[in-house]
Amino acid sequence: MCTRVFWSQNDVAKVVARTLDFSVPDEPRLWWLPAGMTRQGHPDLPAVAWTSGFASVSVAEWDQAYLEGLNSAGLAAHALMYTTAEYEPVDDRPALATSLWVHYILDNFDNVADAVAALADVRVTPVEILGIPMGVHVAIEDVHGDCAIFEPTDGTMVVHHGPEFQIMANSPGLDEQLANRVRYRPFGGELPPPGDITSLDRFVRASYFHHYLTPPADSREAAGGVMQVVMSVSKPPGAPYPDGDIYPTRWQSTSDLTNLDFYFWSRTSPALVWLSMAELAGQEAALSVDLFTPGLAGDLVPHLAPGRSAPTG
Numbered sequence: 001m002c003t004r005v006f007w008s009q010n011d012v013a014k015v016v017a018r019t020l021d022f023s024v025p026d027e028p029r030l031w032w033l034p035a036g037m038t039r040q041g042h043p044d045l046p047a048v049a050w051t052s053g054f055a056s057v058s059v060a061e062w063d064q065a066y067l068e069g070l071n072s073a074g075l076a077a078h079a080l081m082y083t084t085a086e087y088e089p090v091d092d093r094p095a096l097a098t099s100l101w102v103h104y105i106l107d108n109f110d111n112v113a114d115a116v117a118a119l120a121d122v123r124v125t126p127v128e129i130l131g132i133p134m135g136v137h138v139a140i141e142d143v144h145g146d147c148a149i150f151e152p153t154d155g156t157m158v159v160h161h162g163p164e165f166q167i168m169a170n171s172p173g174l175d176e177q178l179a180n181r182v183r184y185r186p187f188g189g190e191l192p193p194p195g196d197i198t199s200l201d202r203f204v205r206a207s208y209f210h211h212y213l214t215p216p217a218d219s220r221e222a223a224g225g226v227m228q229v230v231m232s233v234s235k236p237p238g239a240p241y242p243d244g245d246i247y248p249t250r251w252q253s254t255s256d257l258t259n260l261d262f263y264f265w266s267r268t269s270p271a272l273v274w275l276s277m278a279e280l281a282g283q284e285a286a287l288s289v290d291l292f293t294p295g296l297a298g299d300l301v302p303h304l305a306p307g308r309s310a311p312t313g
Contacts, residue, residue, distance in 0.1 A: 001247045002080040003202050003233045004168040005210055007226045008145035013219040013258035016141050017226035018078050019234050020067060021247040024130060027062050028251060028291040030264065030275070032304055033103075034284050035072075041096040041104060041122065043313060048094040048122045052107035055283075057262050057275055059253065059291070060311045065099035065129050066106075067136075072277060073110030074143030074257040077102040084171040085126065085135035087152045093123040098134040100313035105140055112146040116161050124152060127313065139168045143257040149174055167207045169233075170199040177203045186211060198241060202233040223254050223263060230254075237267070251291070264291060264300075271297035286310050 004018040020026065034055045041047035058069030070076045079102050096104055101124055109115040126133050141147040148161040151173050160174050169177060177200065183189035184204050193208040194201040209229045216222040234249040241247070254263040260277035273291070279301045280287075287304035289296070296303065 001170040001199055001202075003206055003230060004078050004080060004139050005206050005226050005229045006139075006141050006147055006166040007210065007213060007222065008141070008147075008163060008166065010213070010216055010222055012216045013222040013256050014074070014141065014143055014145055015219075015222045015226050015254060015256050015258075016076050016078070017230040017252060017254040018068065018080070019230050019249045020251050020253075021235055021249045022081070023245065023247050026250045028059050028266070029063065030289050030291050030300060030304075031058050031060060031310055032056075032275075032280055032283065032287040033058065033310060034286065036284075037107070037286070037310070039100065039103065039107065039312065041094065041100055041313070042125065042127075043097070045095040045125065048096050048104070050104065050108055054107060054110065055277070055280070056103070056106040057277060058103060058106060059264070062129060063311050064313070065134060066102040066311065068253050069102055069106045070255040070257065070260065070262050070277070071106040071110075072260065074260060075106065075110055075112070075115070075140065076255045076257055077105040077138060077140045079136040079138050080168060081170050082135050082137035082151065084173070085137065085152045086155050087126055088123055088155055088157055091123060093121060095125045096122040097127045097313045098124060098136050099127050099129065099311070101136070101138055105138070111142045111144065112140055112148050112161070115140055116148050116159055119150065119157075124150075124157065137168075139165075141257060167203055167210060169203040169206070172199070180204065181207055184208070197235050197239055206230070206233050219256055219259050219261070223256050223261070227252065227254050227263070266291055268292060269296065273297060273300050275300040
């Protein structure tokens with residue numbers, strides 16, 4: 001399971017962080033993808049097709065699914081596990097595979113409002129990854145502070161659009177998460193923040209620490225602030241859910257939408273790595289790096305290399 005935290009209320013930088021929590025071993029690869037790439041939205045169905053209008057940095061898992069990214073216009077997108085996902089029924093709209101949902105957004109839009117409007121014209125449909133149906137919901141944010149959360153629920157794509165939707169976890173849906181949060185302080189109730197690793201508890205705890213973030217002195221402090229919030233909801237290896245399932249935090253990422261900086265930390269290493277998109281301006285080739293490369297630390301730009309084909313969903 002996963003958690004996402006957006007911090008737009010400071011005057012320094014719009015920043016967002018998320019965890020990737022999953023039951024099976026991951027294989028994250030970071031991609032730099034230039035504008036001008038053509039894509040097909042589903043491998044088997046009549047699908048939406050497009051040519052990317054923006055460069056982006058993104059993280060793909062198992063060379064199959066994009067789960068995280070930031071584009072050159074300062075728009076970020078994140079796919080999180082949503083086990084109760086029920087997608088829209090088949091209709092005349094072109095299909096968009098869940099594995100490419102994040103990149104459709106990164107490639108085509110520079111603001112949340114336009115993405116919300118356009119996504120109504122495609123039908124998001126699940127694909128299997130590692131034999132597991134990819135049930136996800138997606139959060140997006142832009143450099144202006146707007147955000148939206150898309151949740152495939154009961155056969156309908158529920159969209160929560162507005163700058164107030166700063167926290168996201170997993171199932172249940174956002175409406176139920178918000179209704180639960182009012183039982184806790186400082187959100188209307190008297191209960192202290194909970195300490196379990198369930199989605200409901202992580203949502204409240206992330207909201208609690210997000211609420212008390214202090215004004216940052218610079219963009220590094222802003223990024224560090226959201227990093228610390230998602231650390232408060234990260235799960236070490238072996239930490240069980242009440243039913244015994246184990247979904248450790250595999251990695252954390254942070255995007256600075258204002259300065260176009262991207263940070264990544266894997267639990268397989270004590271080292272943080274990062275990338276400044278400004279250093280790649282004008283780079284017209286697709287580049288990538290295995291984020292599990294032994295000894296990988298610091299600036300990722302010198303480690304990016306051509307030679308692999310970007311995942312196509």
